[in-house]
Amino acid sequence: MKESPTLGIVVPCYNEEAVIGETISQLSKIMKEMMDEGLVSQASFLMFVNDGSRDRTWELIEENRKSNPLVSGVKLSGNVGHQNALLAGLMTAKELADCVISIDADLQDDVKAIREFVVKYKEEGCEIVYGVRQSRKTDTFFKRTTAQGFYRFMDRMGVKVTYNHADYRLMSKRALHELERFKEVNLFLRGIVPMIGFKTGIVFYDRLDRFAGESKYPLPKMLAFAFEGITSLSVRPIRFVTLMGFGLSLVSLFAVIYAVASKLLGNTVSGWTSLILSVWFLGGVQLLALGLIGEYIGKIYKEVKRRPLYIVDRLLLPESLPQREAD
Numbered sequence: 333m334k335e336s337p338t339l340g341i342v343v344p345c346y347n348e349e350a351v352i353g354e355t356i357s358q359l360s361k362i363m364k365e366m367m368d369e370g371l372v373s374q375a376s377f378l379m380f381v382n383d384g385s386r387d388r389t390w391e392l393i394e395e396n397r398k399s400n401p402l403v404s405g406v407k408l409s410g411n412v413g414h415q416n417a418l419l420a421g422l423m424t425a426k427e428l429a430d431c432v433i434s435i436d437a438d439l440q441d442d443v444k445a446i447r448e449f450v451v452k453y454k455e456e457g458c459e460i461v462y463g464v465r466q467s468r469k470t471d472t473f474f475k476r477t478t479a480q481g482f483y484r485f486m487d488r489m490g491v492k493v494t495y496n497h498a499d500y501r502l503m504s505k506r507a508l509h510e511l512e513r514f515k516e517v518n519l520f521l522r523g524i525v526p527m528i529g530f531k532t533g534i535v536f537y538d539r540l541d542r543f544a545g546e547s548k549y550p551l552p553k554m555l556a557f558a559f560e561g562i563t564s565l566s567v568r569p570i571r572f573v574t575l576m577g578f579g580l581s582l583v584s585l586f587a588v589i590y591a592v593a594s595k596l597l598g599n600t601v602s603g604w605t606s607l608i609l610s611v612w613f614l615g616g617v618q619l620l621a622l623g624l625i626g627e628y629i630g631k632i633y634k635e636v637k638r639r640p641l642y643i644v645d646r647l648l649l650p651e652s653l654p655q656r657e658a659d
């Protein structure tokens with residue numbers, strides 16, 4: 333069994349003023365309990381990443397920090413999205429902690445699982461522990477079915493994802509250092525983390541309702557996220573298009589032979605309908621193929637630019653450490 337590890341809990345926050353206070357108090361309570369029991373070290377901390385919120389989220393983080401030594405914060409210079417904000421938090425926290433847990437700000441993922449995450453890390457030596465939703469009772473029927481469809485589709489496309497696992501997980505310092513070596517710009521952490529390997533574990537929990545505030549993932553954003561996940565981790569769609577093009581060429585070859593033969597035999601028909609249909613169909617297929625190719629080229633374009641994924645504006649380190657401004 334390992335010594336009491338230093339735990340960092342990373343929370344990406346975007347316009348979460350309605351929940352942040354409650355989140356801080358619930359997480360602090362659990363953290364203090366774990367510290368008292370000696371499950372985690374006294375240097376453990378909570379790290380809130382403010383992803384360019386337009387409300388009072390950051391002010392509330394700063395305010396809470398004055399009275400609560402567990403609270404630390406990273407203020408990003410603008411909104412970079414959930415995945416990038418999470419990465420910013422993970423990369424900052426890994427320098428200060430032995431293991432890091434990521435959790436959403438809205439308390440939808442049951443905080444009770446945190447303790448089990450740590451136990452798996454400490455006693456079983458798991459480097460990555462996935463939080464898996466046991467039930468999605470609180471999710472709408474629509475969200476549930478689309479999510480299931482998404483996991484199945486990802487599977488088909490050859491992307492390894494853990495079913496019903498979002499970004500609620502524990503990662504060891506070592507796993508985080510390996511994560512840092514994945515230089516992806518099109519970030520889909522759920523697809524990348526399983527590639528790291530090492531010993532993994534699973535903790536089941538019940539998904540709850542959002543404590544307050546609104547989901548920052550309306551349907552269009554959810555679809556974009558799913559699309560991003562597929563195209564940034566799998567080349568199967570493009571291979572599918574190639575195969576389809578190949579199959580269609582074969583079919584048209586037979587069609588040509590058939591047409592020529594009919595002509596030679598003298599029984600030509602006025603095949604206007606089939607002609608116009610095939611023109612439209614092929615045009616459609618070509619457009620689809622072009623679009624997909626464009627999609628991948630766009631991704632390559634983004635990757636080769638190597639832009640930073642986030643920019644830190646201010647850093648409020650845990651109380652126990654000397655303060656410094658981001659450079």
Ligand code: UDP
Pocket residue numbers: 343344345346347348383411412413414417435436437438440546547548549
């Ligand atoms: N989030 C973020 N940046 C964004 C959008 C969301 O940091 O641009 C955070 C948000 O504050 C929350 C988490 O990502 O902590 C998940 O968002 P949300 O709960 O709205 O998504 P849902 O659970 O509805 O999928």
Ligand code: MG
Pocket residue numbers: 436438440542547
């Ligand atoms: Mg949520």
